[in-house]
Amino acid sequence: xxxxxxxxxxxxxxxxxxxxxxxxxxxxxxxxxxxxxxxxxxxxxxxxxxxxxxxxxxxxxxxxxxxxxxxxxxxxxxxxxxxxxxxxxxxxxxxxxxxxxxxxxxxxxxxxxxxxxxxxxxxxxxxxxxxxxxxxxxxxxxxxxxxxxxxxxxxxxxxxxxxxxxxxxxxxxxxxxxxxxxxxxxxxxxxxxxxxxxxxxxxxxxxxxxxxxxxxxxxxxxxxxxxxxxxxxxxxxxxxxxxxxxxxxxxxxxxxxxxxxxxxxxxxxxxxxxxxxxxxxxxxxxxxxx
Ligand SMILES: Cc1cc2nc3c(=O)[nH]c(=O)nc-3n(C[C@H](O)[C@H](O)[C@H](O)COP(=O)(O)OP(=O)(O)OC[C@H]3O[C@@H](n4cnc5c(N)ncnc54)[C@H](O)[C@@H]3O)c2cc1C
Ligand code: FES
Numbered sequence: 001x002x003x004x005x006x007x008x009x010x011x012x013x014x015x016x017x018x019x020x021x022x023x024x025x026x027x028x029x030x031x032x033x034x035x036x037x038x039x040x041x042x043x044x045x046x047x048x049x050x051x052x053x054x055x056x057x058x059x060x061x062x063x064x065x066x067x068x069x070x071x072x073x074x075x076x077x078x079x080x081x082x083x084x085x086x087x088x089x090x091x092x093x094x095x096x097x098x099x100x101x102x103x104x105x106x107x108x109x110x111x112x113x114x115x116x117x118x119x120x121x122x123x124x125x126x127x128x129x130x131x132x133x134x135x136x137x138x139x140x141x142x143x144x145x146x147x148x149x150x151x152x153x154x155x156x157x158x159x160x161x162x163x164x165x166x167x168x169x170x171x172x173x174x175x176x177x178x179x180x181x182x183x184x185x186x187x188x189x190x191x192x193x194x195x196x197x198x199x200x201x202x203x204x205x206x207x208x209x210x211x212x213x214x215x216x217x218x219x220x221x222x223x224x225x226x227x228x229x230x231x232x233x234x235x236x237x238x239x240x241x242x243x244x245x246x247x248x249x250x251x252x253x254x255x256x257x258x259x260x261x262x263x264x265x266x267x268x269x270x271x272x273x274x275x276x277x278x279x280x281x282x283x284x285x286x287x288x289x290x
Pocket of ligand 1: 089091096
């Protein structure tokens with residue numbers, strides 16, 4: 001394995017890359033499910049039978065040969081073996097081509113990349129998940145892990161907001177979470193739709209419904225559209241959860257995914273290597289981050 005030193009930043013990012021990081025591994029599509037008019041679910045398996053071995057919050061670079069690559073968050077928990085899940089919004093060249101793929105088609109996968117959520121830090125603590133729109137996809141990896149290992153965590157609160165009822169992802173799982181007595185699950189839509197009887201309003205309107213017993217021992221995991229962070233974080237801090245207990249996943253334009261091209265840079269931070277999951281206390285002074 002060849003190790004090559006990359007440029008050093010003020011905050012050291014992953015300093016080594018190896019040739020394997022640049023070579024996509026072939027993966028076959030096992031299952032495709034249309035979630036919304038824009039978002040589609042894919043389950044994939046590596047052709048060589050290996051596992052992805054990821055952490056919640058990490059991402060892969062998906063290659064559509066002849067078109068390009070796109071970073072996509074891993075949506076399944078690390079406990080899922082033999083296959084992994086992606087939820088993809090049709091946003092441009094690569095993702096549009098992905099939406100045309102069928103069961104049995106092959107794609108290239110590089111990764112997993114990025115830091116992810118450190119599960120150990122969350123164990124024995126209350127957790128508040130705040131998921132906006134497509135931000136549900138990366139957080140689902142962690143949320144499903146928590147549901148499967150419920151006894152390792154204290155209170156679990158999940159807040160999920162989408163544009164309207166037609167944009168809800170993972171509907172059957174959400175129905176199960178709503179019934180799960182060990183989880184405090186709240187959902188909202190910005191605009192109501194036919195038959196909708198639950199909360200209407202942006203995600204911050206859910207915070208009054210959340211009662212957290214011990215804020216100092218509560219960790220928050222946040223992922224959503226850029227506009228959501230500032231307001232969601234104000235609400236989380238308003239619940240007396242300390243800034244250093246807030247973790248958020250940030251999206252930036254990425255190319256290489258391994259700290260070489262600089263496309264993802266915020267000040268001295270390479271989001272692909274040091275993120276996409278960041279501690280809020282660390283990046284709150286970077287204007288560009290939030
Ligand atoms: C860490 C990470 C995790 C992600 N996870 C997911 C996920 O789970 N699911 C998901 O669907 N998406 C996810 N994304 C977003 C996804 O990577 C992008 O939507 C995807 O790369 C778009 O690629 P594309 O080739 O389909 O679109 P492009 O053809 O690249 O176009 C995408 C959009 O950007 C615009 N655009 C293109 N180039 C530029 C430019 N240089 N400057 C400004 N605008 C430009 C286009 O007009 C278009 O609106 C994630 C991104 C990151 C960084
Ligand atoms: S995507 Fe190339 S340095 Fe981060």
